[in-house]
Amino acid sequence: MRTTVCATAVALAAALLSGVSAISKVTRAGRYLYTADGNRFYIKGVAYQEQGAVVASASNPFLEPNSFIDPLADGTSCARDLPYLQQLGVNTIRVYSVNSSLNHDSCMQALSGAGIYTIIDLSLPLNGSMDRNAPSWSTNLLDLYLGTINAFSKYDNVLAYNVGNEVVIAANGTAAASYIKAAARDVKTYLTSISSSALVGYAAIDADSSWRQPLANFLSCDISGANSGATAIDLYGLNNYEWCGASTFQASYSGVESDFASYNIPAYFSEFGCITSPPRLFTEVGALLSSQMSPVWSGGIAFSYFPATSAQGQFGMVTISTDGKTVTTSSDFTNLQTQYGNATPPNTPTQSGAGSTVYPVCPVQSADLLASTTLPPTPNDAACSCLESSLSCQFTPQTTNTTAIVGTLLDTACSLLGQSGGNCNAIAGNGTSGVYGPVSMCDPNTKLSFVMSEYYEANNRNAQACSFAGNGTVNSHAPSTVSAANSAASSCLTNPSATFTPSAPATTGGSGSGGSSSGTHSSGAVPIFNDARSLIGLTVAVVFSVVGGILTVA
Numbered sequence: 001m002r003t004t005v006c007a008t009a010v011a012l013a014a015a016l017l018s019g020v021s022a023i024s025k026v027t028r029a030g031r032y033l034y035t036a037d038g039n040r041f042y043i044k045g046v047a048y049q050e051q052g053a054v055v056a057s058a059s060n061p062f063l064e065p066n067s068f069i070d071p072l073a074d075g076t077s078c079a080r081d082l083p084y085l086q087q088l089g090v091n092t093i094r095v096y097s098v099n100s101s102l103n104h105d106s107c108m109q110a111l112s113g114a115g116i117y118t119i120i121d122l123s124l125p126l127n128g129s130m131d132r133n134a135p136s137w138s139t140n141l142l143d144l145y146l147g148t149i150n151a152f153s154k155y156d157n158v159l160a161y162n163v164g165n166e167v168v169i170a171a172n173g174t175a176a177a178s179y180i181k182a183a184a185r186d187v188k189t190y191l192t193s194i195s196s197s198a199l200v201g202y203a204a205i206d207a208d209s210s211w212r213q214p215l216a217n218f219l220s221c222d223i224s225g226a227n228s229g230a231t232a233i234d235l236y237g238l239n240n241y242e243w244c245g246a247s248t249f250q251a252s253y254s255g256v257e258s259d260f261a262s263y264n265i266p267a268y269f270s271e272f273g274c275i276t277s278p279p280r281l282f283t284e285v286g287a288l289l290s291s292q293m294s295p296v297w298s299g300g301i302a303f304s305y306f307p308a309t310s311a312q313g314q315f316g317m318v319t320i321s322t323d324g325k326t327v328t329t330s331s332d333f334t335n336l337q338t339q340y341g342n343a344t345p346p347n348t349p350t351q352s353g354a355g356s357t358v359y360p361v362c363p364v365q366s367a368d369l370l371a372s373t374t375l376p377p378t379p380n381d382a383a384c385s386c387l388e389s390s391l392s393c394q395f396t397p398q399t400t401n402t403t404a405i406v407g408t409l410l411d412t413a414c415s416l417l418g419q420s421g422g423n424c425n426a427i428a429g430n431g432t433s434g435v436y437g438p439v440s441m442c443d444p445n446t447k448l449s450f451v452m453s454e455y456y457e458a459n460n461r462n463a464q465a466c467s468f469a470g471n472g473t474v475n476s477h478a479p480s481t482v483s484a485a486n487s488a489a490s491s492c493l494t495n496p497s498a499t500f501t502p503s504a505p506a507t508t509g510g511s512g513s514g515g516s517s518s519g520t521h522s523s524g525a526v527p528i529f530n531d532a533r534s535l536i537g538l539t540v541a542v543v544f545s546v547v548g549g550i551l552t553v554a
């Protein structure tokens with residue numbers, strides 16, 4: 001007896017120590033997800049992020065937050081919420097913004113122990129995300145993304161990293177897909193280099209299928225002609241709010257089911273949960289997690305655990321007491337719990353039956369898909385810092401919040417340079433023509449120093465031409481002649497269109513910053529999409545003036 005008890009205790013301890021009880025690794029086969037035991041994996045998820053501060057203004061029509069609260073950095077809150085997540089029956093949470101310099105051990109380990117995976121968006125509000133009006137895949141964003149991956153790569157329960165959320169919101173913005181694909185490419189090679197099996201995802205806004213489908217197909221297509229997934233996302237998310245109230249598969253989902261019938265990679269609803277008729281019944285779960293939709297979809301993420309305000313109402317399913325200690329659930333919570341509890345999606349096809357993923361050729365460019373298959377290069381930190389140090393006039397801001405001024409200064413500098421016979425082509429990129437200036441991969445501050453230097457040189461190094469109202473400083477270490485400066489700059493940028501496996505930034509966070517922030521409005525979107533965007537735009541920011549300046553000069 002005694003020996004048996006001891007042996008059992010030892011075996012149990014050994015099992016815990018050796019990680020036998022660890023959360024199962026989820027991998028992809030064909031267009032589906034599987035756990036290590038070969039069972040099909042369906043995401044039964046909930047969005048888990050408190051809404052950041054929203055500053056309503058004419059330039060922010062979608063109420064996109066400009067700050068965030070990292071939900072995985074506060075162990076006490078996670079411990080408070082974990083029993084509720086378990087009660088809800090979720091196996092995944094989606095988190096929109098995290099801060100790589102904070103410690104996430106407590107939350108991530110607690111979630112892992114409870115069998116809950118995370119889908120982590122890599123972008124941040126304001127200058128931490130791709131600007132949908134002036135997209136760029138630049139060193140500051142790459143460094144931000146890799147810094148976040150570094151902070152999370154030690155956890156076993158990261159299912160996927162999203163490289164963007166609703167970056168494209170209209171057909172005329174689809175050129176940004178070239179940049180999204182470049183981000184997916186570089187994040188994928190980085191993950192491979194650190195032996196991470198986390199998937200790379202993108203969360204798309206729902207929209208008219210005329211451009212929603214070409215965009216989805218472009219993000220998952222092969223450019224090389226060799227059935228390669230090198231530039232393809234691994235996991236497609238659709239933020240879909242079509243099912244409202246007591247709807248039916250036929251009324252709400254049959255269209256999206258057939259539109260994606262032959263899609264090549266795993267897909268899920270990265271958000272769902274309409275609010276036009278509260279309380280929410282969440283009967284869509286019965287359709288999504290059924291054999292009707294399992295041929296295409298691998299589950300979804302209900303929006304949202306925490307309260308989230310929109311123009312139309314509240315999306316939350318719990319409220320937290322003002323002292324932060326008590327959770328009160330609503331009938332939305334109970335309804336979702338019931339639906340997740342009842343869902344029994346089929347365990348088919350088998351993993352071997354799912355085969356390997358096929359990567360079709362990319363859809364042709366059209367008015368509904370402006371993106372070129374010539375993608376932007378891998379942002380090169382070493383090249384950009386080499387360039388910055390050799391430039392004759394440098395951006396030396398007096399404020400730490402350069403986000404507020406860099407856009408305006410780029411406008412000014414490009415406009416002045418234009419008047420002096422130059423242009424800003426070197427810092428500009430065009431996702432439609434596939435032409436990317438050699439400095440377009442650099443962070444906004446380096447771009448600004450570059451343009452300031454061009455102007456300064458164009459004015460024969462007149463000190464006044466490097467002032468920019470006190471934002472510029474002459475670099476005494478720069479090569480002493482214009483031609484020497486040019487050759488130094490070009491020696492930094494010997495191969496500006498190269499793609500390579502990026503390495504992690506020395507410190508977390510970007511070196512540069514984006515421009516001024518303003519809202520973007522898409523035309524023709526149905527109201528529910530506006531509504532969804534107002535909540536989720538957590539990760540989408542805009543830096544309009546940057547290209548505003550570039551274009552006026554061109």
Ligand SMILES: *[C@@H]1O[C@H](CO)[C@@H](O)[C@H](O)[C@H]1NC(C)=O
Pocket residue numbers: 099100101102124
């Ligand atoms: C991350 O947290 C650190 C430490 O609290 C803070 O200084 C920094 O501003 C935060 N970064 C972001 C992007 O919020």
Ligand SMILES: *[C@@H]1O[C@H](CO)[C@@H](O)[C@H](O)[C@H]1NC(C)=O
Pocket residue numbers: 132133170172173521522523
């Ligand atoms: C797309 O069109 C809308 C309205 O027609 C406009 O406001 C927006 O700036 C355009 N976006 C781009 C990226 O051209």
Ligand SMILES: *[C@@H]1O[C@H](CO)[C@@H](O)[C@H](O)[C@H]1NC(C)=O
Pocket residue numbers: 066126401403404516517
């Ligand atoms: C920086 O400036 C932007 C744009 O004006 C503003 O939205 C943001 O809150 C500022 N950030 C800080 C930390 O002050």
Ligand SMILES: *[C@@H]1O[C@H](CO)[C@@H](O)[C@H](O)[C@H]1NC(C)=O
Pocket residue numbers: 430431432433551
């Ligand atoms: C980008 O290139 C396309 C195709 O060459 C051109 O039509 C478009 O005007 C360019 N866009 C910008 C913003 O320069």
Ligand SMILES: *[C@@H]1O[C@H](CO)[C@@H](O)[C@H](O)[C@H]1NC(C)=O
Pocket residue numbers: 397398399405408409468469470471
């Ligand atoms: C720098 O540029 C900004 C934006 O144009 C301007 O507001 C500011 O006065 C300039 N000078 C300094 C010292 O910040």
Ligand SMILES: *[C@@H]1O[C@H](CO)[C@@H](O)[C@H](O)[C@H]1NC(C)=O
Pocket residue numbers: 127128129140141144400401402403509510511512513514
């Ligand atoms: C955003 O701007 C802040 C300064 O305001 C800077 O510290 C940070 O690195 C920038 N982030 C990115 C990703 O550019």
